[in-house]
Structure formats: C-alpha cells, structure tokens
Amino acid sequence: MRSRLVPGAAALVLAACALSACGSSSSGSGSGSGGDAKADAPAKLTVWIMRDSMSDSFLKRFTADYQAAHKGTTLDIQIQEWDGIGQKITSALASKDAPDVIEVGNTQVAQYAAGGGVQDLTSKVSDLQGADWIPGLADPGKIDGKQFGVPWYAANRVVIYNKDLFAKAGITTPPKTRAEWITDTTKLDTGGDDGIYLPGQTWYALAGFVWDEGGDLAAKGADGKWQGTLDTPQAKAGMDFYKQLQALGNGPKDADEAKPPQADVFAKGKSAQIISVPGGAAAILKANPAMKNKIGFFPIPGKTADKPGAVFTGGSDLVIPEASQHQAQAYQVVKALAGTKWQTDMAKEMSYVPNRTSLASVLAGNDGASTMAVGAANGHATPNSPNWAAVEANNPIKQYMTQVLTGADPDSAAKTASAAITKALNESL
Structure with a gap:
C-alpha cells in the first residue's frame, strides 16, 4: 500500500x-x-x-x-x-x-x-x-x-489539520464543502501561518478534484484505445480548484509532498493543513512530539455537504x-x-x-x-490499464500541474499532458 x-x-x-x-x-x-x-x-x-x-x-x-x-x-x-x-x-x-x-x-x-x-x-x-x-x-x-x-x-487521503491554528482563526467546525474549505483556508492564511501546505505536484489530490467535476485522467474508447483527458472541461475545472487552494499557502509549485516531507513541514506548527493519509500523523509526532493533541482530521470536502470529496x-x-x-x-x-x-x-x-x-x-x-x-x-482508482505504471514513470500530470501553477497557458499544458498519457497507455496495445 x-x-x-x-x-x-x-x-x-x-x-x-x-x-x-x-x-x-x-x-x-x-x-x-x-x-x-x-x-x-x-x-x-x-x-x-x-x-x-x-x-x-x-x-x-x-x-x-x-x-x-x-x-x-x-x-x-x-x-x-x-x-x-x-x-x-x-x-x-x-x-x-x-x-x-x-x-x-x-x-x-x-x-x-x-x-x-x-x-x-x-x-x-x-x-x-x-x-x-x-x-x-x-x-x-x-x-x-x-x-x-x-x-x-x-x-x-484526508485533511490533517492543526487544531490550535483553527481555533486561533475562530474556526470551530471543519469545512464540509469546497466553498467552506476555501473560506476557512483563507482565514487561516494570515499572520505568518500557511492556510494549507499543498505542494504543486500532489497529483492524487488533483485527481480527486477532477473526479468531483465528473472528469478523469484518461478514458477508454469504444475502439479499446485510451485517451488522456486532462484537456476536458471537467479536468480543467478540477485544476482550477487545485490552483485556488494551493495559492493559500507557501507550498512549492515544482515538487510533490515528499520533497520536502510534508509531515516535517507541518510539524513546525505554522501550516494549518496538509492532505495526507492519516498515518502521516505519526511522522508529524516523530518530528515534533509537542504536536500531540493538536492534530485533527476531516474528510476532503466535496462540492456539496452531503458527500465527501472524491479520493484515490x-x-x-x-x-x-x-x-x-x-x-x-x-x-x-x-x-x-x-x-x-x-x-x-x-x-x-x-x-x-x-x-x-x-x-x-x-x-x-x-x-x-x-x-x-x-x-x-x-x-x-486510476485508469484501469495495464500500462498505467508507464504514465506514473515520467508523470506528465506532475509536469502539467507545475506548468499551470507557474503561469503557462493551461489549455496548451493540458493538451500536452493528455497527449503524453495517451501515448503511454497505448504504447503496447
């Protein structure tokens, strides 16, 4: 796992x-x-x-x-x-x-x-x-x-949050919708604190936002061939939300959550949230035992309160x-x-x-x-293709995310990434 x-x-x-x-x-x-x-x-x-x-x-x-x-x-x-x-x-x-x-x-x-x-x-x-x-x-x-x-x-993945920073911002209940999440994270992104530490290449989180919009990373056609779909309106909407959320913190735009380890960043006590598996809490406490009793969890919010956000x-x-x-x-x-x-x-x-x-x-x-x-x-789950590992090997999704977050034309970047996914999934089919 x-x-x-x-x-x-x-x-x-x-x-x-x-x-x-x-x-x-x-x-x-x-x-x-x-x-x-x-x-x-x-x-x-x-x-x-x-x-x-x-x-x-x-x-x-x-x-x-x-x-x-x-x-x-x-x-x-x-x-x-x-x-x-x-x-x-x-x-x-x-x-x-x-x-x-x-x-x-x-x-x-x-x-x-x-x-x-x-x-x-x-x-x-x-x-x-x-x-x-x-x-x-x-x-x-x-x-x-x-x-x-x-x-x-x-x-x-869930959202791991700093209870002290939430209380300091006057937030008593974790958000249940995307809109509430943005509002709360904006409140948290003040006074030298990060509203959220979200590196620019956390592509599993992006996938969830894309799925919430009704899109996917790739789709299989009637002819059995795969097509990358990051250039669809649904996927672009997912990326738009990611960009909005990522801007409410100081996460690097050209790295994933392992570089540096996001648990170590959160352990410093200045980041209000990270997106992680719950086991990330153990790494946080290892880095800073003083965080004990300050860590909380809530599901990644969905577009409406009746359903949590999609997750890998x-x-x-x-x-x-x-x-x-x-x-x-x-x-x-x-x-x-x-x-x-x-x-x-x-x-x-x-x-x-x-x-x-x-x-x-x-x-x-x-x-x-x-x-x-x-x-x-x-x-x-990720697209159910025997060749999906080939996509992750060079991961055009990460490259696409960094390009969009650093000012590249989103439509052009999405087309390039979709073409790379298409090629990888159909290489040996």
Missing part, C-alpha cells in the same frame, strides 16, 4: 504487491473453484504478503486460527520485499510452481491479469459479499467485467494464480482474509479501511482511520 499512496512510487497511504519463488508441493489443477477435489482437503499453502503490509501479530493470529479450523492444512506465509517485486509477480504468474495466494497492489491487478496468469473469481463475488465492497478498491480488480482481484484493505483509494487485492496447485483451498484463505472476522481484526490492528462499506463502524474511536473510512465511500 505504501507505494501506491506515496507519490513517486506508483501508487493512498497508501498498497501492495507480492511474490517470491515458492510453490505448493502436490499436484492438481483446475479453474473456478479450484483444482483440488475438496476445499478443505489438507494442503501446504504458500501465501505471499508484502513487508509491513500486515503486523506480525496479525499474521500469527490468522495463521493459528486458520490452521485450527482447517485440520491438516499449513499456511506458509512468506514476506516479500518491495524492490523488484513487479518482475517477481510477472515471473511467478508465468511459472508452473506459483504460490497459492498473492497480495498485489489494487492498481496493478490489470497489469497481472493481462498476462493470463490470474484466476477469474467472478463466480465468487456474491459469496464474498462483493456488492458491499468499496468501489474504489473493488473496481481496479475487475477487468472487462471479470473480477480477478479480491479487495483486502484500503487507505486514502490505495490498497491491496488478493489474487490466486492459475498455476496454484491448490486453488480451492487458496480460495478459502482469500475468503477468510476478506471476511468479516479478519477484516474487523485487521482494521483495528492496522487502522486500514475494511474492504466493505458496512464495516466502517469498526474504526470508531480511531479518529484518523474513521475519517478515512468516511472518505473511502467516495473512493476512486
């Missing part, structure tokens, strides 16, 4: 992929419900989980509980490293000795499914209560109407390789991890948003996580 939520790393707070070369030992193959005769047949199952995706204590509890409920079955949970993970996933899915369950980044499902090595789980969606899945987490797992990835957990939903899906030799048992592992019991445990342990909207209440008492869950109801 971290790579999908921290700009510069292809992905919300914020998500994950996983693999390594280990496989099951017994034979058998099949599709749909799996190649084994019975879902509860004893087996040694290999499960790949990304480092720091889950705590050791959670994985130990899950393993012990699952093995107790499935006599004779052993779970071999293997922690994978981020470096080089994409190639490991691709290689594993093409092998004959794949793991049984793999955690992958939600925005990477399309890339892996395109190779044909991921099992189609469409027939299992109802069994997994898929109608209740968070859309922004579930949609990337669906390609051409087929569900390949099962949503596991989510994270998205980062997170992880679970997939079953076609080459798994225990597909039926692997599905039972996925079902357990995606089910109510372990979704609840995970949410409380990790402060992630559960995969189902009806489980948001389990985060009550955790201000950051519960705020994140509110925003997740209006979650979205």
